[in-house]
Amino acid sequence: MAPKAKFDPAAPENAELIARFERFGLTTNSATELVRTPKSGTAFRALVDETGLEGKTFPTGQANALVKLSATGSKLSPDARKYVVSRIEDGSVVSPDQVAAAVKYLEANPAIPPDAAAFDKAAGVGISLTLEQLPGMIKEYISSLAKPIASWADQGPFMGGIKGSTSDLKWAPAADLKNAVESVFTELFGDKAAAAKARAEAAKASAKPAKAKAAPKAAASATASSSTAGAAPDLPTRIFEEGFLSEFHKVGENPQIKPELKVQHLKDTKGQVYTRFPPEPNGYLHIGHVKAIMVDFGYAKFHGGRTYLRYDDTNPEAEEGRFFQSILETVRWLGFEPWKITYSSDNFDKLYLLAVELIKRGKAYVCTCDAEKIKEDRGGGHGNPKPCEHRDRPVEENLAEFECMKNGEYAEKTACLRMKQDLTSGNPYMWDAIAYRVKKAPHHRTGDKWKIYPTYDFTHCLCDSMEHITHSLCTTEFIPARESYEWLCDALEVYKPRQYEFARLNLQGTFLSKRKVRRLVESGLVKDWDDPRLYTIIALRRRGIPPGALLAFVSELGVTTLLSETQLQKFESTVRKFLEDTAPRLMMVLKPVKIVLENVPADYSVTVKVPLHPKIPSMGEVDTTFSREVYIDRDDFREVDAPDYFRLAPGKTVGLFKAPFPVTCTSFNKNDAGEVTEIRARLEDPALGGQNTGKPKAYIQWVNAPGAVKIDEVRYFKPLFKSDPPPADFEADVNPDSLEVFTGAVIEPAFYQLAKKSIADARKESHERTARAAQECEVANEENKGEKKDETPKDGKNHADDPIVTADQLVGMENIRFQGMRLAYFAVDRESTIKCIDEPADVAPGPRDGDKIILNRIVSLKEDAGKKA
Ligand code: ATP
Numbered sequence: 001m002a003p004k005a006k007f008d009p010a011a012p013e014n015a016e017l018i019a020r021f022e023r024f025g026l027t028t029n030s031a032t033e034l035v036r037t038p039k040s041g042t043a044f045r046a047l048v049d050e051t052g053l054e055g056k057t058f059p060t061g062q063a064n065a066l067v068k069l070s071a072t073g074s075k076l077s078p079d080a081r082k083y084v085v086s087r088i089e090d091g092s093v094v095s096p097d098q099v100a101a102a103v104k105y106l107e108a109n110p111a112i113p114p115d116a117a118a119f120d121k122a123a124g125v126g127i128s129l130t131l132e133q134l135p136g137m138i139k140e141y142i143s144s145l146a147k148p149i150a151s152w153a154d155q156g157p158f159m160g161g162i163k164g165s166t167s168d169l170k171w172a173p174a175a176d177l178k179n180a181v182e183s184v185f186t187e188l189f190g191d192k193a194a195a196a197k198a199r200a201e202a203a204k205a206s207a208k209p210a211k212a213k214a215a216p217k218a219a220a221s222a223t224a225s226s227s228t229a230g231a232a233p234d235l236p237t238r239i240f241e242e243g244f245l246s247e248f249h250k251v252g253e254n255p256q257i258k259p260e261l262k263v264q265h266l267k268d269t270k271g272q273v274y275t276r277f278p279p280e281p282n283g284y285l286h287i288g289h290v291k292a293i294m295v296d297f298g299y300a301k302f303h304g305g306r307t308y309l310r311y312d313d314t315n316p317e318a319e320e321g322r323f324f325q326s327i328l329e330t331v332r333w334l335g336f337e338p339w340k341i342t343y344s345s346d347n348f349d350k351l352y353l354l355a356v357e358l359i360k361r362g363k364a365y366v367c368t369c370d371a372e373k374i375k376e377d378r379g380g381g382h383g384n385p386k387p388c389e390h391r392d393r394p395v396e397e398n399l400a401e402f403e404c405m406k407n408g409e410y411a412e413k414t415a416c417l418r419m420k421q422d423l424t425s426g427n428p429y430m431w432d433a434i435a436y437r438v439k440k441a442p443h444h445r446t447g448d449k450w451k452i453y454p455t456y457d458f459t460h461c462l463c464d465s466m467e468h469i470t471h472s473l474c475t476t477e478f479i480p481a482r483e484s485y486e487w488l489c490d491a492l493e494v495y496k497p498r499q500y501e502f503a504r505l506n507l508q509g510t511f512l513s514k515r516k517v518r519r520l521v522e523s524g525l526v527k528d529w530d531d532p533r534l535y536t537i538i539a540l541r542r543r544g545i546p547p548g549a550l551l552a553f554v555s556e557l558g559v560t561t562l563l564s565e566t567q568l569q570k571f572e573s574t575v576r577k578f579l580e581d582t583a584p585r586l587m588m589v590l591k592p593v594k595i596v597l598e599n600v601p602a603d604y605s606v607t608v609k610v611p612l613h614p615k616i617p618s619m620g621e622v623d624t625t626f627s628r629e630v631y632i633d634r635d636d637f638r639e640v641d642a643p644d645y646f647r648l649a650p651g652k653t654v655g656l657f658k659a660p661f662p663v664t665c666t667s668f669n670k671n672d673a674g675e676v677t678e679i680r681a682r683l684e685d686p687a688l689g690g691q692n693t694g695k696p697k698a699y700i701q702w703v704n705a706p707g708a709v710k711i712d713e714v715r716y717f718k719p720l721f722k723s724d725p726p727p728a729d730f731e732a733d734v735n736p737d738s739l740e741v742f743t744g745a746v747i748e749p750a751f752y753q754l755a756k757k758s759i760a761d762a763r764k765e766s767h768e769r770t771a772r773a774a775q776e777c778e779v780a781n782e783e784n785k786g787e788k789k790d791e792t793p794k795d796g797k798n799h800a801d802d803p804i805v806t807a808d809q810l811v812g813m814e815n816i817r818f819q820g821m822r823l824a825y826f827a828v829d830r831e832s833t834i835k836c837i838d839e840p841a842d843v844a845p846g847p848r849d850g851d852k853i854i855l856n857r858i859v860s861l862k863e864d865a866g867k868k869a
């Protein structure tokens, strides 16, 4: 198999074709994707030619529907395809789901034109369901089921069943359907959370305590390194429904060297999807890994399958205990629960035996050349590999030499085991890749048991095989490695998983590489691996980015094989959009200056109700006191008025958000430094001698001076580097103003209420989720009982750093997030102390001695402000 030439969208023939596809209405991404996969591109062109579409332009949705037809309609007659095209063009068949259903119908009923009513029914034509219709239809559907549903536990299969049914419900918008099902289930089975809790408790009661590794720890500790709402964010499903990730093989369909392997595979997996996320525990995960986690875990979750978290710990030198825990925590924080946690090193015994087997099959040899010679034999980077002088050693000799390697008789770099692959292949990965090397370093888990360690090329595919991975998803730099991956599975005649590759996520203006981040941390240029200016996931979490926003970001970018760099603005805009709809709002003043309302008596005090979100009444409202002295932001006052200025200035009237009357500035005081120290104003309350000024042109936020909560620090972050991209000696390019700290800010007292509630909610949700995970863990343990493991827990291995599942790992200060009205989105930093969050529920929240409040700005409210700030 020759290696795939790298696809270049800019090559003239590709660019031309991409442009041609774009003219049909496809997005650049979809058009490029079509050209990259010649099979799909050809099918689409065939459809265009056959049905005379050239020269037409469609709305994107219709263009996508046509592509779907070209991909799925190959078995239809040309007339049938033409018919579907006509129904796409007239707007009656819209979504890819509908196209798929239309194709299925016409495959079974080939007469053209089809029975229009039957076709329309099958393809969901003209069905638009209102929200009000759904509950009734759902109940009807429930009563039509042969097997009655009994509890909340049936919700997943129930939703799946609707998709496969003939009910019109399957054409309802997914989110509406889900909401409606939840409300019907609540009616039938009571509160969902309560039911989950009861289930989890029942499971816990039946679980043996020894196994209760996943049992939640008591209270959330303030030291939890970071975190968010314990509730798993909703998984955006679009990337699994259409495009690259929707086109993978069905379980069992991947080719095997022997038919028995397929039979066994189906037995092992019971037809379920199995994936794995295989990080190397050599650093903290970064935003790129969010994509990998979402693809690996999400793909399985979407298909009702399972995902291993596999620590790829074959390199004894690189691992550190803290990374194991952090990686698990990160996966869970993003809303995923590993089916099982495994280690490549757990398989060292098995891998060693497989290496011996490979030698016995005459497909591996011990090579004692030095690195230079190996490189030269492998073509020295210029192609034309030469066989190594050890390539044809007899099997017995290889076995003996490998034994010597294992026993530590060779020094590092003086011997290695190489696979005897294919020197005639055009793919350098096939030029006798190294399978084992000598390393004398002790391993984190296996201590000094091994003197030889398997390479990635030897380990990865075989661990995938042992774990019955159905879809081995990785990034595109592994495309050339796929040939060797498949070669090794076939050489040993073991189950061969199918590897698929997607593009890495890259961000402009920063870098993600662990090595470079380490340099920043070690040189003290950032505070730690979770410094909010970084793009490690722990940094994003600390900064307050919600996990759901990260998933939304990956989903919006889409998953394809095309490498691209994403602008930071795009990331921030997704986060902003996400927070817009989810974050409550509080009045806060960053740079306060006091207004004294001269016409108001000293004991004046009114309570005003301020909604926590103007568009989401269900978030509730808070009471805020309005009295004679309030703070406003310095930036909302000008000493000299201007015609196009609508906020406060001498003689000018402005509205104070939700306050009973506007205020008009009458005078102001300055200190020697020329700073405004106090603004005098009149409350325009007719009862207090104010005037009827009508509706003010602008409203500003304010904080009542008595009772204002002082914020110790508000941290604003700006890009870490002055240059984009940062240069090689990036240390010198660090922007000294990338962290700006404001120390005078104030916020309304309702902050404490919000803080206490946010943490209580997060704890509740995370305990429930963790208990559920524990329950699933029990299922896993139960199922694995019969499975033989390499080593039992009494394996002499170091388990000190085994990561554990706890509820508190999902609960951190960053769960307290809000919009500081007219300022920005903020989250509480983990260095803060807010004592009332740990007090009993019935104690009113408020300030306590020793409190310290530090806020991180998550994102600005507007992109422009973000650039300026
Ligand atoms: P880095 O060297 O960038 O720190 P890595 O590739 O060494 O990362 P691993 O821990 O080996 O990271 O990766 C675990 C998984 O995450 C792999 O499948 C890898 O392909 C994937 N991954 C790593 N970086 C990215 C990225 N930027 N975008 C998408 N997936 C990524």
Ligand code: MG
Pocket (backbone or CB within 6 Å): 280
């Ligand atoms: Mg790596």
